Amino acid sequence: GDSVTQMEGPVTLSEEAFLTINCTYTATGYPSLFWYVQYPGEGLQLLLKATKADDKGSNKGFEATYRKETTSFHLEKGSVQVSDSAVYFCALNGASGTPLVFGKGTRLSVIA
Amino acid sequence: GAGVSQTPSNKVTEKGKYVELRCDPISGHTALYWYRQSLGQGPEFLIYFQGTGAADDSGLPNDRFFAVRPEGSVSTLKIQRTERGDSAMYLCASSLAGPSSYEQYFGPGTRLTVT
Numbered sequence: 001g002d003s004v005t006q007m008e009g010p011v012t013l014s015e016e017a018f019l020t021i022n023c024t025y026t027a028t029g030y031p032s033l034f035w036y037v038q039y040p041g042e043g044l045q046l047l048l049k050a051t052k053a054d055d056k057g058s059n060k061g062f063e064a065t066y067r068k069e070t071t072s073f074h075l076e077k078g079s080v081q082v083s084d085s086a087v088y089f090c091a092l093n094g095a096s097g098t099p100l101v102f103g104k105g106t107r108l109s110v111i112a
Numbered sequence: 113g114a115g116v117s118q119t120p121s122n123k124v125t126e127k128g129k130y131v132e133l134r135c136d137p138i139s140g141h142t143a144l145y146w147y148r149q150s151l152g153q154g155p156e157f158l159i160y161f162q163g164t165g166a167a168d169d170s171g172l173p174n175d176r177f178f179a180v181r182p183e184g185s186v187s188t189l190k191i192q193r194t195e196r197g198d199s200a201m202y203l204c205a206s207s208l209a210g211p212s213s214y215e216q217y218f219g220p221g222t223r224l225t226v227t
Contacts, residue, residue: 004154036218043116044155044203044218089154099145099168100205100216102154 002027006090006103013080013110021075021106023064023090031092033057033066033073034100038087047075047088080110114138116219118204124225125194133189133222137206144187145216146179147203155203161187162209194226 007022025031035047035057048057053068062077073090090103117136125131137144142163147155157171161181169179176194181187191198201223205216 043220044205046215046217049215091154099157099160099171100147100155101157104152104154 002031002092002094002101004090004092004101004103006088006106008104009087009107011106011108013108015082015110015112016079017110019075019077019080019084019108021088021090021108023073023075023103025071025073025090025092027071027092027094027101029094030068031094033064034091034093035062035064035073035075036089036091036102038089038105040086044089080108082110082112084108085110116204116206116217118202118219118222120222121220122223122225124227126227127194127196129194131191131194131224133191133202133224135187135189135204135206135219137185137187137204138217139185140208141206141217142184142209143207143216144181145205145207146187146189147205149201149203149221151200158189191224194224196226199224199226 003026032051034049036044037047048059050057050066056065064073064075087105087107089105091100093100119134144161146158149155159169159179164184176192179189201221203221205218207216
């Protein structure tokens with residue numbers, strides 16, 4: 001079945017450092033790919049998405065590019081802030097309206 | 113507008129008891145999903161409704177778990193004879209129907225603790 005593997009955390013960075021969180025997937029067909037974020041005490045929020053190969057999703061300074069050849073969707077940000085501290089989840093679904101398959105999550109802590 | 117809401121936010125129950133968890137989706141969203149998130153893990157799919165019917169219940173772990181959505185809006189997840197292993201955060205999400213409706217909007221979750 002479909003699956004998502006993301007780098008294990010926790011990841012601790014200083015403010016303004018560069019962030020990469022790796023995500024690879026296994027799926028039949030051409031899934032849509034997502035990054036969700038869970039801030040402390042809050043629910044899951046969609047951060048960005050890409051629905052086809054070579055698409056780049058971006059939001060709040062975060063970016064991820066759908067790489068079909070490497071089955072990857074790595075999350076990047078050029079300069080993290082303390083407010084980016086959260087748990088980040090990579091996810092996919094095979095088609096609109098179908099359930100999401102999530103990775104285990106990566107906890108990011110950004111220190112001033 | 114109002115997002116997905118879930119009640120209660122916390123539920124503590126004794127082993128063997130019955131519990132109901134409620135989800136109010138975003139108005140107009142025809143698809144509704146239940147996920148379970150254990151500590152340190154990503155959410156895992158339980159069941160998905162399209163309208164009133166369960167389109168996919170393959171994620172329900174056993175027959176102690178059941179969910180309904182009788183009027184195509186509010187959904188209730190029901191767990192019978194609770195076990196300590198059922199302790200987790202239960203998340204509900206909703207989305208619009210249609211070929212371009214990929215985004216699922218999540219509620220804040222219900223934290224269930226079985227003692």
